[in-house]
Amino acid sequence: MEEQKRMTEPGTPQPDEKYRIDIIAKGPYLVHGNPPLQQKILVLNEEQIPWEYADGNTYSTIEEPTALCRCGHSKKTPYCDGSHAHAEWDPTLTADNVPLLENAESYDGPTVQLADNMEYCVHARICMAKGTIWELTPQSDKPEARESAIHESVFCPSGRLKLWDKQEGAFIEPPLQPALGLIEDPQEQCSGPLWVQGGIPVNGPDGTLYEQRNRVTLCRCGSSTNKPFCDGSHIKARFNDHLPLEIKTEENK
Numbered sequence: 001m002e003e004q005k006r007m008t009e010p011g012t013p014q015p016d017e018k019y020r021i022d023i024i025a026k027g028p029y030l031v032h033g034n035p036p037l038q039q040k041i042l043v044l045n046e047e048q049i050p051w052e053y054a055d056g057n058t059y060s061t062i063e064e065p066t067a068l069c070r071c072g073h074s075k076k077t078p079y080c081d082g083s084h085a086h087a088e089w090d091p092t093l094t095a096d097n098v099p100l101l102e103n104a105e106s107y108d109g110p111t112v113q114l115a116d117n118m119e120y121c122v123h124a125r126i127c128m129a130k131g132t133i134w135e136l137t138p139q140s141d142k143p144e145a146r147e148s149a150i151h152e153s154v155f156c157p158s159g160r161l162k163l164w165d166k167q168e169g170a171f172i173e174p175p176l177q178p179a180l181g182l183i184e185d186p187q188e189q190c191s192g193p194l195w196v197q198g199g200i201p202v203n204g205p206d207g208t209l210y211e212q213r214n215r216v217t218l219c220r221c222g223s224s225t226n227k228p229f230c231d232g233s234h235i236k237a238r239f240n241d242h243l244p245l246e247i248k249t250e251e252n253k
């Protein structure tokens with residue numbers, strides 16, 4: 001049998017080998033390497049559109065491995081409590097393992113080029129905050145428009161949106177350390193995906209080595225039609241992990 005080789009998206013850091021996520025066929029995500037795990041709460045700008053993430057509560061990943069719920073039915077989220085065994089959900093992993101950029105649409109601008117693969121949209125809406133990224137890209141010779149376009153792309157949690165810097169000849173990627181985020185969306189009154197940051201590799205139960213990327217969002221509501229990746233279905237499903245929302249500041253860290 002031909003040995004699989006993992007593909008790596010340009011701009012992806014190489015984390016320590018201790019980090020990885022193994023997906024159980026009809027069960028949870030098994031997290032190895034004890035990366036930090038913290039809520040990432042979408043916060044709004046003056047126009048009431050999501051603009052960035054605030055840090056929320058942190059959760060332990062000291063157990064090796066730590067089993068995180070992916071069916072959306074656990075009573076002790078973010079952890080797995082075995083509910084997947086009797087809950088109604090479809091665990092089938094339907095996403096192909098084609099590099100994200102291969103199926104991305106391209107939008108050209110004077111200083112940047114936008115790569116956009118809609119299949120990975122998690123409906124975080126940051127890409128619409130200061131004019132849409134599709135409107136801003138063709139105006140990227142104006143410093144303000146360029147800056148907003150860069151913000152809207154690097155805060156896209158799934159990496160659906162990537163900007164190519166024409167002058168640098170490289171993608172503009174946020175410098176992310178290996179970490180996991182639990183996305184929370186108070187405006188939509190729901191919870192979102194598991195945000196896998198910093199190139200932590202994700203492995204399927206059949207030996208699939210998913211493309212290694214800096215920003216990955218894994219479904220934790222059980223409703224995505226593009227599993228293991230989030231496709232935004234958590235909003236329609238009104239997924240709620242019932243974790244308390246408390247924004248951490250310097251004072252209450």
Ligand code: FES
Nearest residue numbers: 219220221230233
């Ligand atoms: S968490 Fe987004 S579709 Fe399941």
